[in-house]
Amino acid sequence: MHTLTGIGVSPGIVAGPAAVMNAPPVLPARPPAVTDEHAAVEAAHTALGEVAAELLERAGQAIPPAADILAAQSAMAADPVLAQRVAELIKAGRPPAYAVSDVIAEFAEQFQAAGGYLAERAADLEDLRNRIVARLLGLPMPGLPDPGHPYVLIADDLAPADTATIDPRQVLAIVTERGGPTSHTAILAKSLGLPAVVACTGAIAVADGTQLLVNGTIGTAVVAPAPSQVRSALDREAVRRAAAARVTGPGRTSDGHPVKLMANLGTARELPAATAAEGVGLLRTEFLYLDRAEAPGFDEQRAAYAEIFDAFAGRRVVVRTLDAGADKPLRFATQPDEPNPALGVRGLRTSLRSPELLDEQLAAISAAAQRARAEVWVMAPMVSTPGEAAAFAQRARAQGLPTVGVMIEVPAAALRADAVLAGCDFVSLGTNDLAQYAFAADRTLSDVADLLDPWQPALLDLIHLTAQAGHRAGKPVGVCGEAAGDALLALVLVGLGVTSLSMAPATLVDVRAALAHHTIAECRHLADLARAAPDAAAARSHVEAVAHTGRWGGARDGWR
Template sequence: MMEIKGTGIGQGVAVGPVVRMAERLPEPVDRPSHLSPDREIERATASLSVVAAELASRGATAGGAAQDVLEAQAMMAEDPSVVDEITKRVEAGKTAERAVFEAFATYRDLLAGMGGYMGERAADLDDISQRVIAHLLKLPAPGVPNPGHPFVLVARDLAPADTATLDLGQVLGLITVDGGPTSHTAILAREKSIVAIVGAADASGLADGDTVIVDAERDLVIASPGTDEIADAKARIAERAARDTAPVTPGALADGTPVPLLANLGSADGAAEAIKLGAEGVGLFRTEFLFLDADRAPSVTDQQREYTRLLAAFAGRKVVARVLDAGADKPLSFLNDAPEENPALGLRGIRALRHSEVILREQLTALAAADAATDAELWVMAPMIATVEETRYFTELAKELGIRVAGVMVETPAAALIADRVLAACDFASIGTNDLTQYTMAADRLLGTVANLQSPWHPAVLKLMADVGRAGAELGKPVGICGEAAADPLLAVVLVGLGATSLSMSPSALADVRASLARYRPDDARAIARAALAAEGAAEAKHAAQAAASEIPTSRAAAS
């Protein structure tokens, strides 16, 4: 028996035989073309167009986050800068196959050198290159094997087009040698509830037919397990299956203390699925979808129509909408098109909205009108708050324009450190753990070279969240969590122990988080949180929380 460490996605378990992904196409030979440059360019552009259309078609079939990812890949396939690179190489006498390979490799190496989030996008370029070359050579594109029986797929990494269309009746689990928790493989596996371990470097030694246990909850692959390990894994699989088919209940701790579990949504399109998976409402409604890729702000009427669509889907439930969060990695020309050396620290969030207040006024007006037209319980919050004055400005303007419940997002250390004064000036707070981690650790969340610092488990980040939770409890104000941290089942328990009163996450994570919370009482959650807070670093905090959780008798939690 051998244990292989990686990063688990979710809490699932799978057992089955390994089937390895087919090897990549070999690198095209670098030889002079016998065709004219015009003919080679024609071949290359035709294959790029075919691959782009195929990726877009797969995206439309898959829907959800997969559609966004595959449409982005389709755009990459016909990106003018890539086409220019291919054209230069063809005009120098290279074949279309070699020119495509070299052009995509240039951009791939650039992203890979950045590491982290951007580095994990490099695999997307590799996939496009392979598909285009396969089309040029009239060969089948590399893809997921079909051995005719259920299996655990092992791959160097998996392309978004393959992850999005996996046959979940055959693929029991997924193990990748490369990648990380922010790779597209991880994102799509989480959305599709695929049992997965990513970044398991030692999995490269697994062979076809090897029996493995994929234990996402424990970040572990067990190769050649014994009969006891297999029996334990199958018992956990059965327990999970029974839980998934049981009636969905509201989120709560073991003693019945309610912890509402809400969904993060980017439009009304995902509402039905979120409700089916047990979302008790929406904890983060990202309104940017109406503004991105536009050259002007949408009208009040257009906004009201879309907001009404989402609120109507959640009639009788809470919906927390975030007003436009633009700037940094989401620039909008009509809001702030001035170049900034460090836009993450510039005119973004509430700062940008104050700079163009008419946009904020129109959005609040549209939200208030949608609220009046539906039976949902609408709360509205402002992003990137750093001062009490900003809090007061937004709250007063929101109330003036008909918003009944107005709050703020706590994403800056400044807001967390004076949370008592910030919360005194509004109705509620919601902690955005992604940005709070970024600003606390002074580590750009899109920069791979500092990826090791981008963990919400770090005690410095946990301490700030504890300060906000304490202020909320003292003032009787709700404190929600709407960053990705809430989707981590154990970290969710820690967050409740720190004072969070609700958790919002990707809908696919709801079941695991609900089950995790149900194991612990309030005192247990606080004890686990204290253990994490006392650690020196992020990894140590997670290990400390795991150790503290393991010491709590399951029977005691169940008896509650």
Template sequence: MAQLRGVGIGLGVAQGPVARMAEPLPAPSDAASTLTPEEELARVREAVAAVARELEERGSRAGGMAREVLEAQAMMAEDPTLDAEVQTRVNAGKTAEFAVHDAFASFRDTLAAMGGYLGERAADLDDVAQRVIARLRGLPAPGVPDPGHPFVLVAKDLAPADTALLDLDKVLALVTTEGGPTSHTAILAREKSIPAVVGVAGAEDLVDGDTVIVDAAKGVVTTDPTPDELAQAQHRADARAAAASAPVTPGALKDGTRVPLLANLGKPSGAAEAVELGAEGVGLFRTEFLFLSATQAPTVEEQTKAYTELLQAFPGKKVVVRTLDAGADKPLAFLNDAHEDNPALGLRGLRALRASEDILREQLTALANADAATEADLWVMAPMVSTVEETRYFVTLAKEYGIKTAGVMVEVPSAALMADRVLEIADFASIGTNDLTQYTMAADRLLGSVASFQDPWHPAVLRLIKATTDGGKANGKPVGICGEAAADPLLAVALVGMGATTLSMAPTALADVRASLLQYDLADAQRIAQAALAADDAASARAAAQAAAQHAA
């Protein structure tokens, strides 16, 4: 028996035989084509179109975040620039397979050099190229294996197209050698409630058919487990399933301290599921869906309709809407089309909205209209606020449009360090732990090579969270958490111990976090928080919190 350690996603535990992802297809040879350039180009375009339609179909069936990711991959496959690059190579006498391999690789390298969102898309491009080449060769598309029985999937990492349609009757758990807590694999594992441990050193040595236990709560993969260990893991899995099917209750600690559990949503259509899973409101509604696929900003009427649909699903409940967060990983030509060498540190979030203030004013108008037409408790916040002056600007403008509760997101260390002054002005703050971790640790949250730094358990990040909640207490203002950290069941307890007043997460994470909170009282949560804050690094902070939690239990 051996234990391999990584970053666990959720509280799940599962056991079963390993099935490894197939190795990528070998690169095509650079042999001269025996077909005419016209024939080779026709082959490429048929294969690209077929792959794009398959990705779109997968996305349509998967829905949710997966749909957006897969539709973006389909658009990438049919990018005119890529088509031109392929055509150049085909005209030079290359085969369709080599032209696709070489052109996509060149485009991938260009994207990777850009970093940020576009750098992350480079890995997606590899997946698209593999699918096109497989079709050209008449081979099955690379992806998840099908051994004919339930299995634990082990991979270097998973492409969105693979993760989107995992058969939940077959895939018991996910283990990856790369990736971090905010990787595509981690986010989609949370969305689909699949136990996962990512960034597992040594997982590359697991062999097909090996029986393993995947313990997401502990971040451990146990190889060659004993019968007793298998029985204990099954008991925990059964207990967790029973807890998930128990009647939904409001979020609270064991001593009755209320901790409202809210949902992160990207479209109004997700509201019904969130309510069914026990969301007590919305802690983060991302408005980008109205803008990202558009060539121009949506009208006030279009926005009003969407916001009204959302608010109607939560009568009498808090709904926190984030104004457009564009730039960096979400570029919009009509908002900011200027080239930036480092867009993550450029004109994004509120900075971009101030540069195109008419878009912000129209959005505030639509939100005020929707608020007037519904009975929800609307809160509106600005993204990427970094100064007290920006806070004053946004709150003043929001109040001008009749927004009753106006706040800011704390994603930049400067806002956390100035939280006492920021929250003199703002009605509330919500901490986006994904970006706060990225900027604190100088580690691109979408870049796999620095995934180990992208961990919200790092004491530097926790201290900034504590500084923000302290600023809230000093001013009598609420401070919530809406980043991925809130979906980590033990970290959620620590965040409450630091003073977080609400937690917002993907709806599928609500049951685990609700169950976790009920195991501890406020004094326990504060001790767990202090243990983590006193550590030197993320791993020791997590371990110290686990030790404190076991003592409390």
């Protein structure tokens, strides 16, 4: 028995046999000669088209965020530049499978060099390479194992096509060697309610069938645990889940301090999972724009928004305007040759190039809101200055939207939060991007994943600055990043002054229960402890120790 340690990105404890992801195809060491150049080019283009079509079909069957990711990956496979470059190599004597592998390696290297969100697409390209090469060589398609029983999925990393097809009745938990707190694996595991540990060195070496005890809350995977250890851990988890399920109603601390608990949504297909939320704290609108040659029209947008607004009658829905650029390129709005798109024209900045996109979107949101009984708020992503916040608010109000806010994802905006809030009605902290920009750390690299840990005291300082500015202005400050779904960290965020938390629907139960076991004074004490810690690991450790066995009433095993 030994313990592997990584980063817990989706809470829960489960035990089960390991099953390692199917291996990618390997090219033979000696390439065969190309005897029919035309047929070789045709074979490569056919494989590209078939893989693109397969991914697009899967996107149509999946729910966001998996559907959006798969659609973007399908667009990569259908990119005419990729097909042209492959054809050039084949005509130079390279066999189809080798040409595809070489070209995708070139693209992946360029993506990695660009850094930021674009580097995240390098893993998607690697998956494309594996699928196209397997098809050209007539080999089994890489992907999820099928041992015939429920299992703990082990992988170096998971591609979008893999995560989109995970069946939570078969996959008990996910453990990967790569990835970080904001990776696709983390986001999708949380949306499925599966415990997950990423950046877990040594995971791939675990043999198929080996029993694993996975704790996605603290980020451990115990290899070949003793039966008594498994029973004890699962019993504690069952007690925790039962206790959490008994806590119902609006979010509030044990002494009645209100904290709105909201859901993050991508499309109307996610609505059934979000019914327990008090509203929508982040409605991503990119699903209407991705993988299209031109922007959706006014009527299409209005109908899509109206469906979601109608489902939340009497509750708040916060709509984020188009967050294009970086990892979400649009053929009609973004420049494909930006040297560093994560630091370029993205989010609200796209309206500088295409103002009509934002104006029509705001008009469609307003039209849908006027006919709905939901309380519709709107906010802009990637706002950096008070001037940008005020200008967006004026623009939205001119379209008839009375409650307007902005995302705090850039450290400059957090540092000037008082001035930002002076020009709008509320702010929402996007902790994923705020951490990436604050620590200059690529969210796709396992080597710097610890810097993106939402427990980092410097990140908590930025959140505290923003929350205190909101308190002074008497305006709401929410969190809609992945940090909001961590039940222990939720206590700290509320202690910092955050007024609402928006998360994957699967995490609502645990967060509601955690708040119900602590007073607002206790949350503030935990926030002080976390900010005073030297690093993220110490912050979590100190808070956990006091929250579970603190001075205010003994162990808190009911929600741990």
